[in-house]
Amino acid sequence: xxxxxxxxxxxxxxxxxxxxxxxxxxxxxxxxxxxxxxxxxxxxxxxxxxxxxxxxxxxxxxxxxxxxxxxxxxxxxxxxxxxxxxxxxxxxxxxxxxxxxxxxxxxxxxxxxxxxxxxxxxxxxxxxxxxxxxxxxxxxxxxxxxxxxxxxxxxxxxxxxxxxxxxxxxxxxxxxxxxxxxxxxxxxxxxxxxxxxxxxxxxxxxxxxxxxxxxxxxxxxxxxxxxxxxxxxxxxxxxxxxxxxxxxxxxxxxxxxxxxxxxxxxxxxxxxxxxxxxxxxxxxxxxxxxxxxxxxxxxxxxxxxxxxxxxxxxxxx
Amino acid sequence: xxxxxxxxxxxxxxxxxxxxxxxxxxxxxxxxxxxxxxxxxxxxxxxxxxxxxxxxxxxxxxxxxxxxxxxxxxxxxxxxxxxxxxxxxxxxxxxxxxxxxxxxxxxxxxxxxxxxxxxxxxxxxxxxxxxxxxxxxxxxxxxxxxxxxxxxxxxxxxxxxxxxxxxxxxxxxxxxxxxxxxxxxxxxxxxxxxxxxxxxxxxxxxxxxxxxxxxxxxxxxxxxxxxxxxxxxxxxxxxxxxxxxxxxxxxxxxxxxxxxxxxxxxxxxxxxxxxxxxxxxxxxxxxxxxxxxxxxxxxxxxxxxxxxxxxxxxxxxxxxxxxxxxxxxxxxxxxxxxxxxxxxxxxxxxxxxxx
Numbered sequence: 314x315x316x317x318x319x320x321x322x323x324x325x326x327x328x329x330x331x332x333x334x335x336x337x338x339x340x341x342x343x344x345x346x347x348x349x350x351x352x353x354x355x356x357x358x359x360x361x362x363x364x365x366x367x368x369x370x371x372x373x374x375x376x377x378x379x380x381x382x383x384x385x386x387x388x389x390x391x392x393x394x395x396x397x398x399x400x401x402x403x404x405x406x407x408x409x410x411x412x413x414x415x416x417x418x419x420x421x422x423x424x425x426x427x428x429x430x431x432x433x434x435x436x437x438x439x440x441x442x443x444x445x446x447x448x449x450x451x452x453x454x455x456x457x458x459x460x461x462x463x464x465x466x467x468x469x470x471x472x473x474x475x476x477x478x479x480x481x482x483x484x485x486x487x488x489x490x491x492x493x494x495x496x497x498x499x500x501x502x503x504x505x506x507x508x509x510x511x512x513x514x515x516x517x518x519x520x521x522x523x524x525x526x527x528x529x530x531x532x533x534x535x536x537x538x539x540x541x542x543x544x545x546x547x548x549x550x551x552x553x554x555x556x557x558x559x560x561x562x563x564x565x566x567x568x569x570x571x572x573x574x575x576x577x578x579x580x581x582x583x584x585x586x587x588x589x590x591x592x593x594x595x596x597x598x599x600x601x602x603x604x605x606x607x608x609x610x611x612x613x614x615x616x617x618x619x620x621x622x623x624x625x626x627x628x629x630x
Numbered sequence: 631x632x633x634x635x636x637x638x639x640x641x642x643x644x645x646x647x648x649x650x651x652x653x654x655x656x657x658x659x660x661x662x663x664x665x666x667x668x669x670x671x672x673x674x675x676x677x678x679x680x681x682x683x684x685x686x687x688x689x690x691x692x693x694x695x696x697x698x699x700x701x702x703x704x705x706x707x708x709x710x711x712x713x714x715x716x717x718x719x720x721x722x723x724x725x726x727x728x729x730x731x732x733x734x735x736x737x738x739x740x741x742x743x744x745x746x747x748x749x750x751x752x753x754x755x756x757x758x759x760x761x762x763x764x765x766x767x768x769x770x771x772x773x774x775x776x777x778x779x780x781x782x783x784x785x786x787x788x789x790x791x792x793x794x795x796x797x798x799x800x801x802x803x804x805x806x807x808x809x810x811x812x813x814x815x816x817x818x819x820x821x822x823x824x825x826x827x828x829x830x831x832x833x834x835x836x837x838x839x840x841x842x843x844x845x846x847x848x849x850x851x852x853x854x855x856x857x858x859x860x861x862x863x864x865x866x867x868x869x870x871x872x873x874x875x876x877x878x879x880x881x882x883x884x885x886x887x888x889x890x891x892x893x894x895x896x897x898x899x900x901x902x903x904x905x906x907x908x909x910x911x912x913x914x915x916x917x918x919x920x921x922x923x924x925x926x927x928x929x930x931x932x933x934x935x936x937x938x939x940x941x942x943x944x945x946x947x948x949x950x951x952x953x954x955x956x957x958x959x960x961x962x963x964x965x966x967x968x969x970x971x972x973x974x975x976x977x978x979x980x981x982x983x984x985x
Contacts, residue, residue, distance in 0.1 A: 400962060400965060400966040403968070404966035404967075405968070406962075406965040407916075409711060410961065411962070413909075413912050414958050414961050417913060417957055418958035418959075418962070420954060421954025421957070422659075424949065424954075425663075425951040546779075546903070546904075553776065556769050557772065592787055594784070595783075595787070597779075601776040601777075602780060605762075608773070
């Protein structure tokens with residue numbers, strides 16, 4: 314039982330980053346703007362959090378600096394998300410192309426800046442202040458559940474709170490209804506007075522900032538600094554989580570948790586005796602194979618927002 | 631040439647102006663960052679054209695980019711987004727590696743068989759994505775991402791179990807008979823690793839042009855890309871077109887993998903990530919507008935810039951990543967020609983007044 318609790322607890326670490334990234338992707342796609350650029354936003358978040366936290370440390374903020382890093386990621390990623398927003402909403406650029414541009418630009422410019430700021434170094438200095446696991450009093454003592462959920466990094470709690478908030482906003486408030494309507498049928502939404510493009514701007518920019526927290530989480534809980542391989546494909550896995558989760562926040566986090574568990578399995582499988590005879594690569598493959606099998610079993614007919622990828626033109630029917 | 635023509639979306643001028651703007655913006659970034667942009671571009675050009683060796687290595691960089699560009703472009707034309715080229719490359723490498731290390735054949739024939747098996751591995755890997763989309767309706771974006779990782783670990787598994795070079799993190803070397811290096815050309819180019827893939831890439835561009843525009847299958851492909859429902863209504867077998875297209879796309883990817891093993895490295899290194907070439911292929915195909923000649927030209931541009939960027943860091947101390955930014959800028963301007971128009975609006979008004 315303890316082993317399983319540890320496993321699930323470990324998987325939360327991996328899942329948290331994916332949850333942020335998937336939520337980010339979901340916000341944008343629900344408004345009808347495809348977001349291939351999640352990977353780029355994560356890179357941006359990882360970079361800006363590492364740099365702002367580094368300077369916050371230098372300025373003597375101590376234990377507060379990882380939080381300042383998160384805020385830095387959230388704010389500065391607007392630079393990239395606004396590029397995606399302006400290109401795809403105002404100038405009608407193909408949204409896949411514009412997202413790809415974000416991926417290329419984010420990777421190129423952050424690595425460039427790292428080498429520029431930290432003269433020739435390929436990665437940012439290791440941070441001394443990072444997040445540590447927080448035990449929530451009393452709740453941690455609940456058998457099993459306490460061990461799994463209530464002894465985690467602060468970012469995990471933020472992510473789970475965000476899922477609940479986002480689900481509430483999307484499905485229980487007028488703003489959420491407007492956001493969804495813009496993604497389903499922008500012209501109909503416009504007819505009843507919703508400002509389509511404004512809604513989409515908000516969604517895309519928020520999307521970038523939320524996804525950036527995913528990158529920041531990886532820096533602030535696992536790696537402690539930013540290097541060229543800090544973000545390696547997690548953004549695309551988050552994208553897959555959005556699609557597998559059928560563009561629904563709860564679905565997306567379940568998918569993210571699934572990936573997290575599989576990721577944790579591959580890191581912790583050594584503790585099982587029977588596993589020693591199985592080649593490691595099988596475990597590495599597992600999460601992705603599992604996803605494919607789940608998708609094939611589910612028939613995969615997931616329904617994307619209807620206007621996803623369509624440029625909104627006033628008066629078009 | 632009238633300046634007004636810049637403002638036609640179809641014109642060739644948008645890409646050309648985008649390239650110029652991208653390079654200028656890159657120079658600006660370098661200048662602001664305290665580097666010398668002129669020295670940087672000078673060292674880049676020296677790196678690309680400086681010696682016959684450099685020209686040869688530039689060509690070697692261009693070949694996989696063109697092939698990956700074609701792989702992405704052909705799926706785009708059928709209305710699909712293939713992020714799975716990375717996985718197809720890995721499968722192609724694996725296929726070529728198996729033939730190259732495990733089988734004995736006479737020279738030339740050995741290389742040919744290895745290339746064909748590599749292409750087949752890549753093609754089947756691509757076709758799997760097509761099949762899952764056509765029969766189960768699963769988004770090709772998701773399956774190709776998953777299959778990238780599965781290919782990566784599957785290839786590691788096979789190499790670790792059967793073909794590992796003792797004490798290293800790479801496979802055994804392929805047999806000499808399977809090499810596809812063009813040694814006479816390599817010697818001429820000062821040892822640059824030029825291989826037969828260079829010829830195959832040119833043939834692939836021609837194939838792409840002819841297949842898409844002159845054959846019945848190509849016509850079906852484009853019809854499905856425009857509107858699968860209409861294509862279905864017109865009596866085309868949409869599923870078959872999707873699987874077939876993804877097979878061809880995978881063959882292009884598989885060939886890239888085979889070239890790397892047989893022509894460049896002679897072995898497969900065990901790496902923790904995929905090569906990322908498939909993602910560069912997305913950039914190539916987008917910049918080239920998914921046409922044969924466009925992909926060829928943009929592959930040449932991006933390949934030359936990428937190889938040249940190494941010279942920037944040696945020659946001018948500028949981080950080579952600046953070139954990634956330049957490539958990003960260029961695609962951005964091509965994708966949103968409205969911004970180019972906006973930048974040129976002052977000139978545009980002037981010419982109108984004059985005329």
